[in-house]
Amino acid sequence: MSDVSAILRQIEACVVEELGAQRRVLERLAAQEAALRSTDPAALGARGREIEAEVDASLQRSQRRTALVGLLAAQWQVDARTLRLASIVERCGREGERLARLRGELRQAAAATARALRRNTRAARAHQRAWGEVLEGVLSAVAQGDVQSGGRLVDAEA
Amino acid sequence: MGSLPLSIGLRSLLTAQAGLETIGHNVANASTPGYSRQELMVSTAPGFRLRGLVMGRGVQADVVRRTVDTLLHARLARQDSVLGRLDARLNGLELAELAVGSTGDSGLPARLSALFASLSTLSAAPSDALLRAGAVQSAEDLATALNQAAKGLKDLRGDTLADLRSAVDAANTLAREIGDLNQRIPELEAGGNVANDLRDRRDQAVRELSELVEVRVVEEPSGALRVLVGGHMLVSPSKTSQLVVENDPSSGVTLLRMGAQGPLLSGEGGRVGGLTGLLDRYLPELAAELDGYAHGLALELNRVHTTGLAGSGPFTFLSATNPVGDVHESGRPGDELLSAAGLPFDIKSGTLYVNLTELATGTVSKQRIAIDAARTTVDDLVAALDALPGLGARLGAQGRVELLSEPGYGFDFSARLDADPDGLGSFGGAQASLATGPGPFALVPGDTLDLSGPAGSISVTFTPLAFQQMGQASAEEIAAVLNADPGVQAAGLVAGTVGGRLVLQTQGAGKAQSFTVSGGSALAALGWSAGTMVTGQDSAVDVQVSGVYTGAANGRWTFTPSGDGVVGLTPGLAVEVRDSGGALVATLDVGAGYTPGDELELPDGVRVSFGSGELSAAHGDVFDLDVVADADETDVLVALGLGVLFTGSDAAGLALREDLERDPSGLALGLGPGAGDALNALRLLELDGRPLEGLGGATLADAYGLISSGVGLEIDAARSTREAEEMLLASLQARRDELSGVNIDEELVRMIEQEQAYAAASQYLRVVSDLQNELLNIL
Numbered sequence A: 001m002s003d004v005s006a007i008l009r010q011i012e013a014c015v016v017e018e019l020g021a022q023r024r025v026l027e028r029l030a031a032q033e034a035a036l037r038s039t040d041p042a043a044l045g046a047r048g049r050e051i052e053a054e055v056d057a058s059l060q061r062s063q064r065r066t067a068l069v070g071l072l073a074a075q076w077q078v079d080a081r082t083l084r085l086a087s088i089v090e091r092c093g094r095e096g097e098r099l100a101r102l103r104g105e106l107r108q109a110a111a112a113t114a115r116a117l118r119r120n121t122r123a124a125r126a127h128q129r130a131w132g133e134v135l136e137g138v139l140s141a142v143a144q145g146d147v148q149s150g151g152r153l154v155d156a157e158a
Numbered sequence B: 001m002g003s004l005p006l007s008i009g010l011r012s013l014l015t016a017q018a019g020l021e022t023i024g025h026n027v028a029n030a031s032t033p034g035y036s037r038q039e040l041m042v043s044t045a046p047g048f049r050l051r052g053l054v055m056g057r058g059v060q061a062d063v064v065r066r067t068v069d070t071l072l073h074a075r076l077a078r079q080d081s082v083l084g085r086l087d088a089r090l091n092g093l094e095l096a097e098l099a100v101g102s103t104g105d106s107g108l109p110a111r112l113s114a115l116f117a118s119l120s121t122l123s124a125a126p127s128d129a130l131l132r133a134g135a136v137q138s139a140e141d142l143a144t145a146l147n148q149a150a151k152g153l154k155d156l157r158g159d160t161l162a163d164l165r166s167a168v169d170a171a172n173t174l175a176r177e178i179g180d181l182n183q184r185i186p187e188l189e190a191g192g193n194v195a196n197d198l199r200d201r202r203d204q205a206v207r208e209l210s211e212l213v214e215v216r217v218v219e220e221p222s223g224a225l226r227v228l229v230g231g232h233m234l235v236s237p238s239k240t241s242q243l244v245v246e247n248d249p250s251s252g253v254t255l256l257r258m259g260a261q262g263p264l265l266s267g268e269g270g271r272v273g274g275l276t277g278l279l280d281r282y283l284p285e286l287a288a289e290l291d292g293y294a295h296g297l298a299l300e301l302n303r304v305h306t307t308g309l310a311g312s313g314p315f316t317f318l319s320a321t322n323p324v325g326d327v328h329e330s331g332r333p334g335d336e337l338l339s340a341a342g343l344p345f346d347i348k349s350g351t352l353y354v355n356l357t358e359l360a361t362g363t364v365s366k367q368r369i370a371i372d373a374a375r376t377t378v379d380d381l382v383a384a385l386d387a388l389p390g391l392g393a394r395l396g397a398q399g400r401v402e403l404l405s406e407p408g409y410g411f412d413f414s415a416r417l418d419a420d421p422d423g424l425g426s427f428g429g430a431q432a433s434l435a436t437g438p439g440p441f442a443l444v445p446g447d448t449l450d451l452s453g454p455a456g457s458i459s460v461t462f463t464p465l466a467f468q469q470m471g472q473a474s475a476e477e478i479a480a481v482l483n484a485d486p487g488v489q490a491a492g493l494v495a496g497t498v499g500g501r502l503v504l505q506t507q508g509a510g511k512a513q514s515f516t517v518s519g520g521s522a523l524a525a526l527g528w529s530a531g532t533m534v535t536g537q538d539s540a541v542d543v544q545v546s547g548v549y550t551g552a553a554n555g556r557w558t559f560t561p562s563g564d565g566v567v568g569l570t571p572g573l574a575v576e577v578r579d580s581g582g583a584l585v586a587t588l589d590v591g592a593g594y595t596p597g598d599e600l601e602l603p604d605g606v607r608v609s610f611g612s613g614e615l616s617a618a619h620g621d622v623f624d625l626d627v628v629a630d631a632d633e634t635d636v637l638v639a640l641g642l643g644v645l646f647t648g649s650d651a652a653g654l655a656l657r658e659d660l661e662r663d664p665s666g667l668a669l670g671l672g673p674g675a676g677d678a679l680n681a682l683r684l685l686e687l688d689g690r691p692l693e694g695l696g697g698a699t700l701a702d703a704y705g706l707i708s709s710g711v712g713l714e715i716d717a718a719r720s721t722r723e724a725e726e727m728l729l730a731s732l733q734a735r736r737d738e739l740s741g742v743n744i745d746e747e748l749v750r751m752i753e754q755e756q757a758y759a760a761a762s763q764y765l766r767v768v769s770d771l772q773n774e775l776l777n778i779l
Helices: A003-038 A041-076 A085-144 B004-028 B070-099 B108-124 B129-190 B196-212 B270-306 B378-386 B475-484 B486-490 B636-640 B658-662 B679-686 B700-740 B744-778
Strands: B038-044 B048-050 B053-055 B059-066 B215-219 B225-229 B232-235 B243-247 B254-258 B317-319 B350-358 B363-371 B391-395 B401-405 B409-412 B431-438 B448-453 B456-461 B493-498 B501-509 B514-519 B532-535 B543-547 B555-561 B574-578 B584-589 B599-601 B606-610 B623-627 B668-670
Touching (some): A041 B744, B004 B038, B070 B215, B108 B129, B129 B254, B129 B658, B196 B225, B196 B270, B232 B254, B270 B679, B363 B378, B401 B409, B431 B532, B486 B493, B501 B514
Antiparallel strands (some): B317 B401, B350 B409, B391 B401
């Protein structure tokens, strides 16, 4: 087996690993979404710590992936920054068919993760903004003593 | 399918918004009384099935729940009721203490001390007009102090009644509010809404109502409340009744009803219960105690004052201040028994002593009127008084007994000793005199007595008509028969009595006067012997009594010689003094060695002297001396208001006798006719510090102290009870606040935590997005 082939197998393994990671992140994001909806800060914190662990793992995978692409670029005597999975699959021909299939699966998984990320990000920002506004209002009222001087009964259900 | 994420996101935002609103609502109502902390309850929205797959729909807000413990709320309401009652009672007691307060110069104890101080000063100079005026002023001040205390209590009752009406109005307002909420809450909740704040408001109204009146609350399945007071419905799901206060001004009884014509309530709790308790029990009882004190004070001071002698001397006219009532409405109040004639003081059986003074000579005769509480009518008393020599009596048009002396006479009721007790002259008198032993006498119908007097002879026949029981004839009955017989008078004789003894005397005095008991069948019963002749003497033995009787009980001492002889000459001649039971009180040596006219000491402050002359035990020489501790054993003078110091018999009506204010010489400070006599002032002073029967055995100061300290003790007890109950309420309230109250700090911490959690989530998501972008870049 040539060096290129060996590096290619290692890149395929990285993609498989990344596919698993994407599924886990997607699950974490789903749990975080539930925590965002529940307005439960404890659950939100727990989900955040789970995602934080995935971020650490993701950074390590990214470094390994960058190193493998660098080795392949050296074999092919090209600039590593110009290599993408798509260009690697094209250069490998038949030898890159499995990587091409894995790449397609990873694209779908990453797209799903990206959608979940966008959704959660929007939700978290909206909640953060809303709570911030309420907090600002309450703190202002407390500072002015309005609360202590007796509240106004509001029929919330009316 | 494409809108599902949007739907989930929107639901999530709405849920978060509801949570925010709930927290904001909690913070806004943190200080609202009765507000219960609310919590947003969320759950997973039910999923739906799409192409065989169950799709989630995110989160949903279910309900905003009040954090309320209904049992704790009910216990709090009961505790509010307990404290409401205690507060009302304590406030009333503190005001009552002000009314009957015993401190300060204007307090009753100070006024009482001032009266006795002025009497003490006056006793040293009883004729001093300025000191008399001062004593009169002190007595008036004392009456005024009691009047003010009574007025204070009366005003307090009026204020308490006004408070009660106000509390009942407030209770009715709250009942209407609960009734209104009873309509709104089921309406809202039937539409699937929650009525947390309305329930909080209703719970608060129930607690405020509980503070006013003890209630029992039952919640219907519909959410409406039934509120019961004393077992009767005040608020039902469909109707609200009203509490009504009725007060009978004459009886003072306060009634609380459910509705104008509704059932009577007997609620003990709440402010209403406390005020009702004050109105119906405590304040009337306190007023009754004060009246009892005024009654006892008037009775005791008047008992002494009516049996004293005024500085102006014996009365010539006296009108009662208390009218007798026509209790049986017969049109003749005189028919009423004295003890049931509506007089303000009780009448007892006993003797009333009346002193009649011949003003020109100063001669005093002490008369006795027996009063039987169960038999003597007003007319009987008036007749007995009217029958006294020198005194007229009548029942005036206003129902007041009026006494008027005949010209040249005066009268009084002092307990003084009779200075000249041998008015009849039956003890060594100048008239020829023969006395029997003590009666009764066993006469039989047709008994005769044959007498030979200085002016002729007579035979008297006794018939049953003149006697109640002829076999038990009294000396008075026999004397009446003899005096009624014209032949006896024509014979120059007259009959009298001394201490149950019959005394037969010549009308004239001197050695020339004599009579003989000739015979007759009555002699055996009378203890006389036929042929007994008695002769008068030129100089009667002058008996003089002085001193002040200090014995505890009224009595009658009988003086008899131990033998026949001449005062100051006959060896061994003595005078025996026995009480009405026959017990020997003293034996006075008046024989050889005794200087006629010298005073001899008898027990209990009485002194007696005997002038020259002959005494005869054989002829039954005798005289009586009334020793009087209480000249009015019956209290009839006090009850009628004859010669009293104070008029009225209760705290509100007590007043100084009207004429005393104008003329302080009417103060009865003496016992004898002398202006310098302050013996009755001393008797008045003895009342200070002495246990008094009219005050249940307490002294004047102690009896009032018991009333005022009783209020103080009630206040102490109420305060300590209130403190204990207040602690319990605070504990219950703390538990309620812990459970249902809003802690602003807690809510802020919750909001900050929430905001920070979202911020952290945003942060994580940004990092993940960066990594994700990098991944997408290499794809």
